[in-house]
Amino acid sequence: MNLKTVYEILLKNFGKQNWWPAETEFEVIVGAILTQQASWKNVEKAIKNLKENNFLEPQTIYSIKISQLEKLIKPSGFYRIKAKRLKNFVNFLYKKYDGDLNKLFSLEKDFLRKELLSVNGIGKETADSIILYAANKPTFVVDAYTKRIFNRLGLIKENDYEKIKNIFEYSLPEDVELYKEYHALIVELGKNICKLKPKCKECCLSKWCNYANGVNNSDKRES
DNA sequence: ACCCAGGTGGCCC
DNA sequence: GGGCCACATGGG
Numbered sequence: 001m002n003l004k005t006v007y008e009i010l011l012k013n014f015g016k017q018n019w020w021p022a023e024t025e026f027e028v029i030v031g032a033i034l035t036q037q038a039s040w041k042n043v044e045k046a047i048k049n050l051k052e053n054n055f056l057e058p059q060t061i062y063s064i065k066i067s068q069l070e071k072l073i074k075p076s077g078f079y080r081i082k083a084k085r086l087k088n089f090v091n092f093l094y095k096k097y098d099g100d101l102n103k104l105f106s107l108e109k110d111f112l113r114k115e116l117l118s119v120n121g122i123g124k125e126t127a128d129s130i131i132l133y134a135a136n137k138p139t140f141v142v143d144a145y146t147k148r149i150f151n152r153l154g155l156i157k158e159n160d161y162e163k164i165k166n167i168f169e170y171s172l173p174e175d176v177e178l179y180k181e182y183h184a185l186i187v188e189l190g191k192n193i194c195k196l197k198p199k200c201k202e203c204c205l206s207k208w209c210n211y212a213n214g215v216n217n218s219d220k221r222e223s
Numbered sequence: 224a225c226c227c228a229g230g231t232g233g234c235c236c
Numbered sequence: 237g238g239g240c241c242a243c244a245t246g247g248g
Contacts, residue, residue: 036230042246043229077245081231123231143229160237187229 003155003171007178010185017184020133025101027056028134032126033085034076045075058099062090085121092119105135113139124161132183138176140168141183145190 022028027047034043049072050056055064069083076082090099096115097103107115112135116127128141142164150156150164158164172178 032229035228037228037243038230039228039246041228045246075245077228078230078243079245081243085231121231125230129229141229145229183229190229 001153001155003150003168006150006153006155007172007182007185010189011181014185014188017181017188019180019184020129022133024056025105025134026058029089029130030056030061030086032129032133033089033121034073034082036078036082036126038077042075042077046073046079049073049075058090058093058101061086062094062099081121085119088119088121101134105137109135109137109139112137124165128165132176132179136176138169138174138179140165140172140179142168143183143187143190145186146183149186149190 020028020031022031030050031043031047034046047056053072055061055069055072061069066083066087069086070079073079073082073086092115093099093101093104104115105112109131113127113131116122116130117124122130125141125143128139131137131139132141142161146168147159147164151159156164156167158167168182172182
């Protein structure tokens, strides 16, 4: 059992996810910030508010009053700090890259990551999500699900973000589409199959472990 | 009335 | 380096 095998099992059972659900690169970035510790359903409402008012571009977020931005993104939760974070990003984009995402994304991957991490409100997962899903460069996104699921599967013992990211990148071919799909599948597993609450440890996880080991994969009739 | 969600930064030691 | 805390809405 290795990380590539787990990917194939997930893909077979959940199907292709085709992430990130967004129409533009900038929408990916906004979504990545808004989804911090929030359910995607709530983020969708916030994005819809921005879209309906034609605020879903760097220029308009740059110009909008913070109080109005807060109002529009309210459903996503932590709306005051997230409004600041969106502002922080576009301020950074205008100050250093003429407000041009193409200029930012033309940076070499590691330097791009460093630049994104310098923005207050963009941490490792958000930065990697932007690099992978908006800039289309191969970087593996690690989230809370990744840590919990793969620790419990016994496939990793680390808890440090960078270490886990390195394990995935080392174990898999460097492939943007693979990285995109794998992270999406992990989230799908985390959201819909195993709630991963402590009391859920037995039922959900042992079931999936068996599943992952091929012990019991005859009960899927889909696809 | 709890618990949680596709995290992050600030502060403390 | 790690442990704790605030940040806030909507759904189960």
